[in-house]
Each structure stands twice: as structure tokens, then as C-alpha cells.
Amino acid sequence: MKKLLSAVTSAAMTVSVMASAFASLPVSAAGSLSVSQPNFSMGEVLDVSANKTASDGSVEWLIPTVTAAPGQTVTIPVVAKNSSLAVAGAQFNVDAASPLKYKSVTGGDAYASNIGDNGKGTKFLFDDSNGIEKVAAEGATVFTLAYTIPEDCAEGTYAIKWANGSVSDTDGYDITSKVKFTDGAVKVVKDSGEGKIDWVLDTVTGYPGETVTVKAYVKNKDNAAVAVAGAQYKIDVDAESKIKYKSFTTGGAYVKEISTNETKNSFLFDNNVGAGIVAGDNATIMTLTYTIPEDCKPGEYPVTWSKQFVSDTDGFDLTSRVNFVDGLIKVTNDVPSNGQVSWVLDNVKGEAGKSVTVKAVVSDPKSSALAVAGAQFKVKTDSTFTNSSFEAGKAYPSDMSNNDKTGKFMFRTSTGKAVSAANGSTILAITYDIPAGTPDGVYPVSWSDMFVSDADGYDLTNNVIFKDGSITIGDVNTDGSVSWVIPNVAGEKGKDVTLNVKVQGKGDLPVAGAQFEIAGTTPPTYKSATGTPYGEDLRTNDKQKFTFYTASGNGKTAKAGDDLFTLTFHVPEDCPDGVYPVSWAKQFVSDKDGFDITKNVKFVDGAIYINKEIPDPTTTTTTTQNPTITTTTTVVNPIPEGGIGWQIGSTQVVAGKAQTVTLDITVLDPKGSKLGVGGAQFIIENAKGVNYESVNEKSAAYGDSAISSNDAIQKFLFKSATGKNIVAADGSKVATLTFTVPADAKPGKYDVNFADGTLKVFDEDGYDISKLVEGYNGWIEVIDPTTTTLAPNPSTQSTTSTSTTKVNVSTSADGSTSTTSGNGTTPVSTTSGNGTTPVSTT
The missing domain is CATH 2.60.40.680 (Immunoglobulin-like)
Structure with missing residues (x-):
């Protein structure tokens, strides 16, 4: 069995390929890699563990042969094949035939490591500074090389070859003989302007409560020289799943860093120099991270491309040469055969100016007994909180270490054997110092950069569900408003x-x-x-x-x-x-x-x-008995240019008895855009406390087109009864939703919304025109029997109420208007310009 790095002699630690001094990869004047002990060669470094047992297994590192044209840049993903060998680090040369010009290197996901070069693209080194070794997944990217081909490069095949390879395991033992280094090449031919590539989103499996990663990568089996300079696109997960986007990392396929554009599911990159970049087969574009909620139902949830535009250096459209392949997140409740556990961070309360301890514990209520030998991860929280100390728990007995500056922890079990932790056992406890004066609030404590392995270095990360925690300072309502x-x-x-x-x-x-x-x-x-x-x-x-x-x-x-x-x-x-x-x-x-x-x-x-008096910020409350409420609301919202709005209505009921209410979805077309619609689909969400019942059968606004519904998930769709675009009149009804309000419903406002991203509208040819239809949300408000509140939508509105009361109007400090009621019958009409003017009748 392999031993802990800490068990290796200090001399070996000093010169081991895994030594932290290697992580910075300083470059000497001669351009070679300099380390803390420059008199030791890589071979000598690996020999210090010659008395140890070599790792089992083997792996092939393959440089593929790719095709590109003169003047283009090409990215070449080096991939792991037939992988069963646990690797912690390596040093090697990669030599490209002239006149190929080295541009850059990007790390991959095959090993838990960082990669650096000597600045000339001839010598490379990767290692994990904590000594964690890993068996690469089949086809995983070890690293990605980028080369530029000169404009005057002659057609032909230019070799890219390995040299001087040295590979080590976690103990620094030389396992180079178990790695097959396969050379590749760049085939230079003139660009014919033909050929296509695929941009593919992964299909992955996850579990409720888990965080999963979805890779977007290039498939270029035919070696098409599609030189991409820039792109913009959206990647969305099925809204029905409630799966949420969390983060992304840039791959090396197109060299440039990818940025988000306003929303976190819209992305872009741009290379404005050269003739674009040709990505090799399996090159990674980006990797996205998603969180599956605890209550997510098992099923298959699409991850889809949309609004794609790909261009060359001159801005010309290359989108037709890229085939976009959607992915899936398969959510299952089945437990992996080798076990599954959760690692859970505490939710704790703390005080400003004092210390607080957050524990990470193992949750294994089903006794799946996942056997873990090592791990590395970060625990992040507010940047002002100081990690003053930590204590390793007994879940996985080890000499756990950490980096105070980065919040990174690592451990390998003391025996080197995999350990099954008991349910509720502590992995570690971290003590944070909270600065004096820290505002009250809820401060997340979260996992990141996780990697878990068994005794042979096989990746178990997908067998662990990581659950974040929090530190609450002061007396706060954690739901927040x-x-x-x-x-x-x-x-x-x-x-x-x-x-x-x-x-x-x-x-x-x-x-x-x-x-x-x-x-x-x-x-x-x-x-x-x-x-x-x-x-x-x-x-x-x-x-x-x-x-x-x-x-x-x-x-x-x-x-x-x-x-x-x-x-x-x-x-x-x-x-x-x-x-x-x-x-x-x-x-x-x-x-x-x-x-x-x-x-x-x-x-x-x-x-x-x-030259107008600002209303005095005072309010008055008077109680009336058995108020009668009649509300008529006319909404004028900001409408997309050339488009229309769909407004969910709002209504109010008095608490204390079971009631049935209806909300119309109404067309807003104040500018007379007369947008033709061929069909639509959407999901309606409503707050807990009121219950959706049904939808009417036909859309009066759209030629009595039949409305189909999936009541279980409140999903609705219709298509034009004529097969042609239908123009709906301003104020006409798209649909009517029926809800029930229980007798015990608490006073308050219950939102009824178009679920984010689910309102999709199409014309008669199936083209997406959703950007021309804005959905506006509504609500059901339950009123206390002794107080009546009429609150219009947050938009330009005119609201009329009739109540058997006498009316006095006043305005509060936040700009809301209260209407104080006595006896008599008086219609109340309040109109706001572009704002929200709540009207309260009490």
C-alpha cells in the first residue's frame, strides 16, 4: 500500500516531484524548469522511493493528429486512454516540428493537478502540491496544447512528439514505464471552407442534493478546419427540474477565457487576432456546474444550447458549420454499487467579534459504507472571516493538512487503506474568527474544488454529495426580505x-x-x-x-x-x-x-x-366589519419593442373560508404591435398556501386554440387552431387559471408567476419569438377580515376599489398610500405613473 507523503523522509520530501516548491514553476535564464533543489534531476527525484512498491495499472497519453490551415491556430487535447494507473505528477518535453509555433498550454481534468511550462513550450510539468494521485477517467483531458501555423507554412504533416517523460505516484515513485506516450501531428492543408464540427454537451448522472459537472466539448472526427474566432450562446437546463446553474470553468479548446454576458447562463468569447482557432477532437470548451435540489424528482432533464452565434476573425457567421448537440442530467435515487454518502457542513450561529466552529460530518443513514482513502477540497466563506484553526475528525483517521490562505484541505488515511466512516462522524471542524462590527446576516460556508479517491487513486467524487452550510450572525430571519x-x-x-x-x-x-x-x-x-x-x-x-x-x-x-x-x-x-x-x-x-x-x-x-408638496409620511388604521371588496385592475407594463405582454391577473379574498378564484392571463398590446403567434408553452408557479386547480380548455385570445396541460407540474401549451399566426386583441384572454384558497390560509400575498425561462412562444414556422413576449406575474392576496389591502402590480396601473367605507388618503415614508375607512360608500381610484403605489383600505 502507498504511504502518506508525511511518512516519506524529509530529504525525499525536499526533492520529491510533489514538493510544493514545484507548484510555482519558476523559469531559469536558460529557459529550463527550476526547482528548489536545482542539482537534482527528475530521475534522481523519482529514485528516492525506489524501495517502494510500484503502482498497479497503466495508461496511454495520446497526442492526436489534427488538421488545420496556414495562418490558423490549432488546439490539441492530450487524452488518457485505457486508464487504470494512479498518477500524481509528471515532467516531460513535447517537441513540435518547425515551423509550428507554440502558443499556450491549458490544464485538463484527468488529474488533480496544475500544469506549467518553461515559457518556450518545450518542457512541461504538472503535479498536485498535496500529493494526491488520481486514476484518470477514460478519455479525460490531461492537458491541451495550442500551436499557431504561419501563413506561409507549406502543406504537409508536422510531427508533435513526446520526449524525456517522467511520471510519479503519490510517494514520488517512478511509474514512467507504465505510461505509453503516443505521438501526434498537425496536418496542414488549405481550408476548403467545407466540413463541420459538433459542440457537444455531456450526459451525466446525479443524485438529489448533489452538484454535477457538464462538459461542453468539440467533436471533430473528420478533422474539419473550422477556425472559430468568437461565439456567444446560452446553455439552459430544463426549468421543470429546478436544477440550478452554479459556476463554470473555461476549457482550452479556443484558448480565450470565456465570460458570462449579464446572466449566468449566457456566455461569450472572442479572439480578435489571427485567423481563428481550430479545435481538435474532444477539446474542452467549458465545464459547467449545476446543483440538483434535494426535492428533485428522478428523471432525465435536458441541458440545451440556444441563441448560438459562431464567427470567424472577420465576424462572418460560421454557425452553420457547427452542429450543436444537447446533453442530459439524469437524476436518480439509485445508490451506486460501491456506496454513496453526504459530506455536510454545519449551519451555525455566531457573534461579531467572537469565534465560531463549523463542523463537516458524514451522513450515511443507509449504511452504504463508501470506502475513502484520501481527498482534497476547499471550504469557502466570507473573505473577512479568518480560518484560525482546524481539527481533523475521526471519520477518516489521517494527518490532515491545510493551506490557510486558500482554504484548501487534504488528507490521506494514516494506513493508506480505504475507510468507511460512521454515520454522523466528523471529518473536520474549522474555527473562524468573526471580525467585530460584522453586519448581521447569513454567510454561506461552501465546498469547492472537491476530489475524493479510494486506496488505488480511483475517483470517488461522484459518490459523495457535498452539502453547504452557513454562519448566521445576529438575530436574523434566514428566509430574508x-x-x-x-x-x-x-x-x-x-x-x-x-x-x-x-x-x-x-x-x-x-x-x-x-x-x-x-x-x-x-x-x-x-x-x-x-x-x-x-x-x-x-x-x-x-x-x-x-x-x-x-x-x-x-x-x-x-x-x-x-x-x-x-x-x-x-x-x-x-x-x-x-x-x-x-x-x-x-x-x-x-x-x-x-x-x-x-x-x-x-x-x-x-x-x-x-413645486409640489411631498406627502406627510404618516399612516392611520381604522377597523371595519365585513368589508366588501370589488377590484378592477388595468395594467400597463413596459412592452418589448414590436412585441406584446402576457399579464397574469391579481385578486384579493378575505380570510376565513375556503374559496375558489380565477386569474386571467391577458394580452397587453397598448402600442398595437399585432404580433402573430403560432403557439406557446409555459409553466406556472404559485406560492405555497394556495392551490392550483385547473385551466380553461381554449385560448380565446388565439382563436379558441385548444390548451393542453400537465396539471401535476402546471405546464401548459397551445398551438394555433388554424396552423397560422393569430393576432390577439389587446385585453383578450390567453387562458384562465383556477385556484383554491383554503379556509386556514394566512393573510398575505401569494405570488402566481411564469416560472423563470419557461415562457416560450413560436410563430407559425416554429421560430422562437419569445423575446417579443414579456410575461408579467400576478398574485392572490388573502386579507385579514378586519383589514383590507389593495395592492396593484409593480407597474403603471389604475386600480379601482369599492368598499362600504369613508375614505381618507395618506402616504407613508416608503411611498405607499393608505386609505383610512369609516362609514359610507366611496369609490377609491389611485393611479401611479411608472411606479408601485400600494393602496391600503382599512
Whole structure:
């Protein structure tokens, strides 16, 4: 059995290929790899463990033969074949025939390691600084090389060969003889402009509560010279699954780093120099990480490409030469034959200025007895928290070590044998020092960069479900809700006016990022916005579109009264007296995992008052008996240019008895766009506490087209009864949804929403026109029998209520309007400009 690195003599540790000094890979003046002991050769390093038993198994490292044209750059993924050998590190030369010019190297996923070169692309080294060894998955990428072919390169085959290869296991033992090094080549031919490649998304299997990775890679079996300079695309997982995107890493297929474009499932990259890049067969474009929720039902959930555009260096469209192959996440409850456990981080409470300990424990209630010999991982939390100490638990007896700066831990069992941990046993306990003055809030503690192995180095990571934890500081509501408030301010003609946007409420919601628009009302004109919401830079395109996100990716909280940002408007000299609303639009707020938490933020609109009195921020409450409520709501939302809106209605009921209510989905076409629709599908979500019952059979708005439904998941679709586009009239009904409200429903607002990303609309030819149809959400509000609240949608609205009461109107500090009721029958009508003006009748 292999021994721990710590068991190796200190001299061997100093010169071992796994020594941490190798990780930085400094380059000497001569261009060779320099290490902490330059007098030792790689062969001498490997000989220090000559008395140890060599690893079993073998592996082939294959450099493929790829095709490219003069002037192009080609990426070559070196892959592992027939893999059964546990490898910890290696050093080798790769020599490319002239005139191929080395460009770069990118690490792969075959081994738990980093790769570096000598700057000339002739000598390479990879190792894991903690000595973890790994058996590569079949076909996994060891590393990816990139070479540029000169414009004047003659056609022919140019060899790429291995030399001076040395490979070691976790103890530094020389296992080079067990590695077959297979040479490859670049075949240079003129680009015919023909041939296609595939961009493929993996099919993977995961378990409820697990985090899975989906690789996007190139299939180029025919060696087509498709030189890609840039691309943009979306990758979405089936919305029905509730599987959430978490993160991604860039592969080496097209060299350039990939960036996200506004939303976390939209991506782009761009190479603006040279004739584009030809990716070799199996080259990795990117790897995406998804979290499967605990309550996810078993099934197959598609992971799909959409909105693709691929271009060459001149911006010409290459999309037709790329075939996009979708993937799958298969969710199963079946336990792997060799066992499955969870590693769970605590949810604990702490205090500012004190220390708190977070445990990681094994959860194995089914006694699957997964046998683990080693692991490495990071545990991340807020950057201001200091990891002051840790203690290894008894789950996997070992000499566990860590790197305080990176939060990285590793262990290998003391005996080298695999151990099955008991249910509830502790893996480790980490103590964090919480700085004084830390705001109250919930601070995530999360796993990352995980790798778990058995005694022979085989990857067991997929057999472990990693569950994150948290540290809660202060007395907070962990569900969280805050308000972001634009104030009401007085402006002067001919001068600038500022609106200081603030957080109100407990401020206990961890926010990782947001994007939104600010809509003003002319003639006051927007000038600028500055600020650091949640301690991060506010970014804007100067068109009143804004975004911010935390650099760490973790969520941050804010206190009531904290500044978000300051808006500046200019009031012209000839501005008429009046009230000019300043309102939120197109808001999206996310947590650390990219989950949508917009519903947890109340957006309060403000206004600029020109020679008008700002209402006194007071409220009055009066009790009435048995109120009668009749509500009519007309909604005018921002509509896509040339498009329409679909608005889910809203209604109110008095608590205390079981009731049935209906919500119409209504067409909004105030500009007369007359958009033709051939069909649509969508999923409706509603808050717990009210129950979906049914949908009507035909869409009156779309020619009485039959509506099909899957009531179990509240999914609906229809296609044009005529097979042709149908134009719906403004105000016509797309569908009518029926809900029941139980007698014990608590007072409050129950959202009824189009599930994110599920509203898909098509024309008669099947083309996706979803971007021209905006879905707007509604709600069912349950009112206390002694208090009646009428609250319109957060948009431009006119709301009329009739109640057997006398009415007095006043306005509260956050801009909401209350209506105090006595006796009598008085219709109440309140109209807001572009903002949210809650109307309360009590």
C-alpha cells in the first residue's frame, strides 16, 4: 500500500516531484524548469522511493493528429486512454516540428493537478502540491496544447512528439514505464471552407442534493478546419427540474477565457487576432456546474444550447458549420454499487467579534459504507472571516493538512487503506474568527474544488454529495426580505437633484449580484449614478441599465439605512410643476448559486416633486366589519419593442373560508404591435398556501386554440387552431387559471408567476419569438377580515376599489398610500405613473 507523503523522509520530501516548491514553476535564464533543489534531476527525484512498491495499472497519453490551415491556430487535447494507473505528477518535453509555433498550454481534468511550462513550450510539468494521485477517467483531458501555423507554412504533416517523460505516484515513485506516450501531428492543408464540427454537451448522472459537472466539448472526427474566432450562446437546463446553474470553468479548446454576458447562463468569447482557432477532437470548451435540489424528482432533464452565434476573425457567421448537440442530467435515487454518502457542513450561529466552529460530518443513514482513502477540497466563506484553526475528525483517521490562505484541505488515511466512516462522524471542524462590527446576516460556508479517491487513486467524487452550510450572525430571519427604496425628493427648476437609494428592513438577505433598470419621467433627465451597493462597484452602460456582483461570488447582507447608490437627474428651467416618478424595472437579484431571489426584495419607487408638496409620511388604521371588496385592475407594463405582454391577473379574498378564484392571463398590446403567434408553452408557479386547480380548455385570445396541460407540474401549451399566426386583441384572454384558497390560509400575498425561462412562444414556422413576449406575474392576496389591502402590480396601473367605507388618503415614508375607512360608500381610484403605489383600505 502507498504511504502518506508525511511518512516519506524529509530529504525525499525536499526533492520529491510533489514538493510544493514545484507548484510555482519558476523559469531559469536558460529557459529550463527550476526547482528548489536545482542539482537534482527528475530521475534522481523519482529514485528516492525506489524501495517502494510500484503502482498497479497503466495508461496511454495520446497526442492526436489534427488538421488545420496556414495562418490558423490549432488546439490539441492530450487524452488518457485505457486508464487504470494512479498518477500524481509528471515532467516531460513535447517537441513540435518547425515551423509550428507554440502558443499556450491549458490544464485538463484527468488529474488533480496544475500544469506549467518553461515559457518556450518545450518542457512541461504538472503535479498536485498535496500529493494526491488520481486514476484518470477514460478519455479525460490531461492537458491541451495550442500551436499557431504561419501563413506561409507549406502543406504537409508536422510531427508533435513526446520526449524525456517522467511520471510519479503519490510517494514520488517512478511509474514512467507504465505510461505509453503516443505521438501526434498537425496536418496542414488549405481550408476548403467545407466540413463541420459538433459542440457537444455531456450526459451525466446525479443524485438529489448533489452538484454535477457538464462538459461542453468539440467533436471533430473528420478533422474539419473550422477556425472559430468568437461565439456567444446560452446553455439552459430544463426549468421543470429546478436544477440550478452554479459556476463554470473555461476549457482550452479556443484558448480565450470565456465570460458570462449579464446572466449566468449566457456566455461569450472572442479572439480578435489571427485567423481563428481550430479545435481538435474532444477539446474542452467549458465545464459547467449545476446543483440538483434535494426535492428533485428522478428523471432525465435536458441541458440545451440556444441563441448560438459562431464567427470567424472577420465576424462572418460560421454557425452553420457547427452542429450543436444537447446533453442530459439524469437524476436518480439509485445508490451506486460501491456506496454513496453526504459530506455536510454545519449551519451555525455566531457573534461579531467572537469565534465560531463549523463542523463537516458524514451522513450515511443507509449504511452504504463508501470506502475513502484520501481527498482534497476547499471550504469557502466570507473573505473577512479568518480560518484560525482546524481539527481533523475521526471519520477518516489521517494527518490532515491545510493551506490557510486558500482554504484548501487534504488528507490521506494514516494506513493508506480505504475507510468507511460512521454515520454522523466528523471529518473536520474549522474555527473562524468573526471580525467585530460584522453586519448581521447569513454567510454561506461552501465546498469547492472537491476530489475524493479510494486506496488505488480511483475517483470517488461522484459518490459523495457535498452539502453547504452557513454562519448566521445576529438575530436574523434566514428566509430574508429587504426593501430597496428610491426616495421622494424635492427638485428645483434649472438644477440637478439627487436621489439616495437605500436599503430598508432587516437587511438579512445575502445578495451576490443584481441587474435592473431605472426609469425616470421626463422632462427631468437622468445624468448619472454612483455607489457601492453591498460593498461592490455599481456598473452601468449610461442607458439607465445597472448591475453589480460580489467579487467572491458569495452573498453579502446590508443593514437598514445602508446606501445602495445615488441617482442624479437634471430638472430643466421650463419643467412644469408636478410629480415625476422614478421607478425600478426589469429587476433580477441572485444569491451565491445564481438562484433567483428577486421575490425577496421589495422595490419601492420614488419621485421628483417640482413645486409640489411631498406627502406627510404618516399612516392611520381604522377597523371595519365585513368589508366588501370589488377590484378592477388595468395594467400597463413596459412592452418589448414590436412585441406584446402576457399579464397574469391579481385578486384579493378575505380570510376565513375556503374559496375558489380565477386569474386571467391577458394580452397587453397598448402600442398595437399585432404580433402573430403560432403557439406557446409555459409553466406556472404559485406560492405555497394556495392551490392550483385547473385551466380553461381554449385560448380565446388565439382563436379558441385548444390548451393542453400537465396539471401535476402546471405546464401548459397551445398551438394555433388554424396552423397560422393569430393576432390577439389587446385585453383578450390567453387562458384562465383556477385556484383554491383554503379556509386556514394566512393573510398575505401569494405570488402566481411564469416560472423563470419557461415562457416560450413560436410563430407559425416554429421560430422562437419569445423575446417579443414579456410575461408579467400576478398574485392572490388573502386579507385579514378586519383589514383590507389593495395592492396593484409593480407597474403603471389604475386600480379601482369599492368598499362600504369613508375614505381618507395618506402616504407613508416608503411611498405607499393608505386609505383610512369609516362609514359610507366611496369609490377609491389611485393611479401611479411608472411606479408601485400600494393602496391600503382599512
